[in-house]
Amino acid sequence: MAVSKTKDDKRITDLQVRNLKGKLSEPADKDQKRGFGTLQFERRASGIVEAYYRQRVEGADVALKIGVYKANPRAAGLTVSQIRDKANEYAAIAAKHGSVKAYIEEQEAAAAVERARLQRLAEIEASHGTFSELFLDYIDSRRAKATPGVVKELERLYQTNMLGPHPCIMAMKARDIRPDHILDILNTIWERGAKVQAERMRSFLSAAFNHGLRAENAVGRANAKSYNLESNPAAVVAVEKVSVPATRALTDIELRQFWESIEHTEGVGPVMALLFKFVIATGGQRIFNICQTTWEDYDLDAATVRLVHRKGRGGQAMSRPHLVPLSSRAIAILERVREINGCHPWPWTTTGKQHIVVSSPRHAIADWLQSEHAVIDGKQIPSFSPRDLRRTCAQLMQKHGVSDQLSDLLQAHGQTGVANLHYRNNPEAALPEKQRAIELFERALAKVLGERQSGNVVKLSRRGR
Numbered sequence: 162m163a164v165s166k167t168k169d170d171k172r173i174t175d176l177q178v179r180n181l182k183g184k185l186s187e188p189a190d191k192d193q194k195r196g197f198g199t200l201q202f203e204r205r206a207s208g209i210v211e212a213y214y215r216q217r218v219e220g221a222d223v224a225l226k227i228g229v230y231k232a233n234p235r236a237a238g239l240t241v242s243q244i245r246d247k248a249n250e251y252a253a254i255a256a257k258h259g260s261v262k263a264y265i266e267e268q269e270a271a272a273a274v275e276r277a278r279l280q281r282l283a284e285i286e287a288s289h290g291t292f293s294e295l296f297l298d299y300i301d302s303r304r305a306k307a308t309p310g311v312v313k314e315l316e317r318l319y320q321t322n323m324l325g326p327h328p329c330i331m332a333m334k335a336r337d338i339r340p341d342h343i344l345d346i347l348n349t350i351w352e353r354g355a356k357v358q359a360e361r362m363r364s365f366l367s368a369a370f371n372h373g374l375r376a377e378n379a380v381g382r383a384n385a386k387s388y389n390l391e392s393n394p395a396a397v398v399a400v401e402k403v404s405v406p407a408t409r410a411l412t413d414i415e416l417r418q419f420w421e422s423i424e425h426t427e428g429v430g431p432v433m434a435l436l437f438k439f440v441i442a443t444g445g446q447r448i449f450n451i452c453q454t455t456w457e458d459y460d461l462d463a464a465t466v467r468l469v470h471r472k473g474r475g476g477q478a479m480s481r482p483h484l485v486p487l488s489s490r491a492i493a494i495l496e497r498v499r500e501i502n503g504c505h506p507w508p509w510t511t512t513g514k515q516h517i518v519v520s521s522p523r524h525a526i527a528d529w530l531q532s533e534h535a536v537i538d539g540k541q542i543p544s545f546s547p548r549d550l551r552r553t554c555a556q557l558m559q560k561h562g563v564s565d566q567l568s569d570l571l572q573a574h575g576q577t578g579v580a581n582l583h584y585r586n587n588p589e590a591a592l593p594e595k596q597r598a599i600e601l602f603e604r605a606l607a608k609v610l611g612e613r614q615s616g617n618v619v620k621l622s623r624r625g626r
Contacts, residue, residue, distance in 0.1 A: 171193050173186075173200075178202050179232065181210055183203070183204065184203045184204075185202045186201040186202070187199065187200050188200070188252075189249065189251055190252040190256075197216075197253075198216040198217075198251060198261065199215050200213075200215075200227075200244065200245060201213045201214075201215050201224075202244075209229055210229070211226065211228070211230070212226075212228055212239070214252075214261065216260070216262075218262070218263075223260070225262060227248060228244060289335070289386070290334070290335050290386035290388050291331065291332055291333060291335060292330060292331050292342075293324060293332065294335070295370070295373045295386075295388055297319070298372065298373070298376065299365075300312060300315045300319065303315065310449070310519060318362060318365065322349070322362055323346060326346075326349050327345060327349070330346065335388040335390060336390055343366055343394050343395045347363055347398065360400045360401075360402065371393055407548075407552065409544075409545050409552070410549060410552045410553040410556045411545060411549065415537070415542055416441075418542070420438065420441065420610055422534035423529060426525075428525070431501060432509060432517075433521065433522065434525075436448070436451065436452070436522065437550065438494050439451060439494045439495070439498075440547075441606070442487075442491040442603075442606070443466070443485050443487065443488075444568075444572060444599055444602045445550060445551035445555055445572055446485060446551070447468075447470070447548075447551065448522055448547045448548065448551070449519050450469065450470060451466075452509045452516045454467075454468065454507070454509065455506045455508075456499075456508060459495065461487075461495070464487045464492065465484050465485060465486055465592070466484075466487060467483070467484055467485075468482070468483040468573075469481070469482055469483070470483050470573055484592055484595070485595065485599075486592060486599045487599075488599055490603065490606075523546060523547060554602065557606065557609065558571075558601065558602050558605060560605070561601065561602075561604070563598060563602060563605070567594060567601070570594055570598060571595050571602070
């Protein structure tokens with residue numbers, strides 16, 4: 162239905178625009194007041210009708226294109242009503258601010274400044290690392306200082322205790338982490354019975370946040386992430402101390418049973434079985450230190466093996482050599498291993514591609530404990546771990562009169578501190594005392610194994626290495 166117009170109504174109708182031949186205009190103001198610009202329709206040579214807002218500013222005619230007239234329902238563009246609404250907006254701006262074009266340009270410039278500000282804020286926000294990025298940054302910071310095993314353990318704890326069960330917490334900005342988030346992570350570990358691990362995890366989390374607090378002010382730091390931390394949320398979280406000193410040591414009968422049957426246990430390969438015997442024959446050295454040795458670490462002429470200990474806070478940066486004298490029993494074991502793995506860099510390998518990993522000895526002992534060999538007089542031998550062999554050897558020396566000082570020296574216990582670091586730092590100087598310790602231990606071991614006493618300790622070569 163057509164809208165009727167009064168005699169004074171200057172508004173252009175849809176019919177007029179549709180039949181327009183040239184130009185047609187009306188006051189842009191909604192009340193048709195003059196002085197606030199005009200709305201003009203103009204048909205181009207192509208047949209398209211375009212709409213403009215025109216304003217006289219300081220003697221010059223300024224035109225702002227509003228859009229193209231929508232000739233039919235299927236065509237693109239704006240209706241007369243929509244075009245007029247836009248012209249009314251411009252007229253209202255003219256009434257309040259004068260030049261519409263200048264006002265729009267000012268608004269666009271202000272909007273551009275605001276967009277730039279918001280983009281900068283977004284960039285700053287993006288540069289603030291998440292909790293996940295903070296912990297991974299902490300792991301990277303440990304690579305040059307800690308052993309590969311420690312780094313691998315941190316990566317495992319990150320996956321199993323943090324990212325897997327708590328993805329939402331890990332995605333939060335590190336600065337937004339509160340003690341209750343730390344509690345969520347630790348309580349999950351505690352509730353599954355891993356109480357010692359919960360205590361260790363709290364230490365790692367606290368160390369990660371301490372790293373974040375220092376990292377932003379570190380010269381030459383490779384990571385561009387900042388964390389904007391103000392405090393360490395893990396530092397205020399307390400975990401009950403639950404660690405209990407391990408006491409398991411094999412009895413003489415159990416040790417003999419293990420020694421005599423480990424090579425005949427299904428699922429335990431010959432190299433793994435000989436590894437256990439070598440650890441025992443060397444007085445209970447740390448099993449993973451033995452696993453990491455290469456053939457170059459062994460000097461069979463001097464009857465020694467060079468181990469590298471990286472235990473303690475210093476980690477890799479504070480590694481120290483530990484020369485261990487070898488008895489003829491230990492050398493005989495090595496000769497058997499050489500027949501199997503002499504073509505590989507490591508004596509203690511089951512693949513030839515890398516040395517035995519830390520978890521493999523645990524699985525091998527588990528296989529032995531499940532075998533028929535782990536039964537004495539009808540009773541199952543209580544469970545033990547590879548590290549319990551070290552305690553077994555220490556207690557064997559204690560029972561047979563080897564002094565604690567000699568035992569500790571042989572097993573590299575307590576070989577830290579200022580005096581050892583700066584003065585007693587020649588591993589060869591301690592060899593005579595270690596040799597005496599291994600001789601006394603060998604006699605004790607031979608007795609436990611029911612062997613005839615013999616001088617089966619290889620004397621150290623007098624030649625220099």
